[in-house]
Amino acid sequence: DDDNCFGKMVMGMIEKPPLAASGQAGKDFGVFRTQAANARLYHSITTLTPGAVNFVVFCPLHMCEFEPDLVLFVADIPQADVLMRATSYISGDLWQSTASCVLSCAWLFGHPYVSGKVNYTISGLGHGMRRRKVYPSGRMLISVPFAKLSEVIEALGQMDWELIAMKEDDESRAELRDRMDRWQEVSPDFVLKE
Known part of the structure; x- marks a missing residue:
């Protein structure tokens, strides 16, 4: 209920707010030169079907009493090096970040949920997270779909953490x-x- 960003929009919990979807906010913040440049994001960002998601729970994984759709890791660079290598150690999957300078944290939810692919961003690059001081700059935020988690755990058990x-x-x-x-x-x- 205390959400004041666009996470709910990406999760299909609310409609795209007209002011944001028009691109005016991004232009007024100085993030984009034109309204249209910002508005294009609202046509390309992965959003879930309206009404399909009713709640989002954040908790440490060991406290989670159900199988989550996504597992979000916050890591420093050395930790992220190990974790990201684990996402491709068995599968050979490429590392691809799909993100933007606004809605940066929102890309960690809808996109990996729909695509089934790991997604990541770096704190300090996104306008909203930086303005709200969500994390110190330079942290890797890595979203792993639950279906991929067992592979990542297996890789962590097999691979050398230090190359x-x-x-x-x-x-x-x-x-x-x-x-x-x-x-x-x-x-x-x-x-x-x-």
């Missing part, structure tokens, strides 16, 4: 060198410059 190429110890560097030396068997002309 061997990033390790500084002698044993890891020697192992990496051995692996890279074997590349020459596959492609004798390949030379990796460090």
Whole structure:
């Protein structure tokens, strides 16, 4: 009930407010040069069918008493590196962020719910989140559809959280060198410059 952004619109809980959908607000905030540039977002943002969603619950995952449609992670860059790699470790899925400078948090709900794909944004880039001081700048907000969560958890259990190429110890560097030396068997002309 205390929502004063457009999350409810993306969830199909309210109609697109005429002032916002006209693009005037984005122009007046100085985010867009013209009303039309802002208005186009309201034609392209993924919105759910009106009336299909009646409530949204935010809670720590371990406290969730049902299977959520989406799991939202807030992470610093090192944590996000591990999590994002886990989203593609098994599937090879590309990382694609679908977002905009306004409605940035809203893209974390409708788009991944409908597409079934992970979506992310970085706090501090979106006008509304930054103006409302929702998160400190530089946090990754990563939305994972629940159907993909088991794959991400499996990947986290299998993969090295710290890549061997990033390790500084002698044993890891020697192992990496051995692996890279074997590349020459596959492609004798390949030379990796460090």
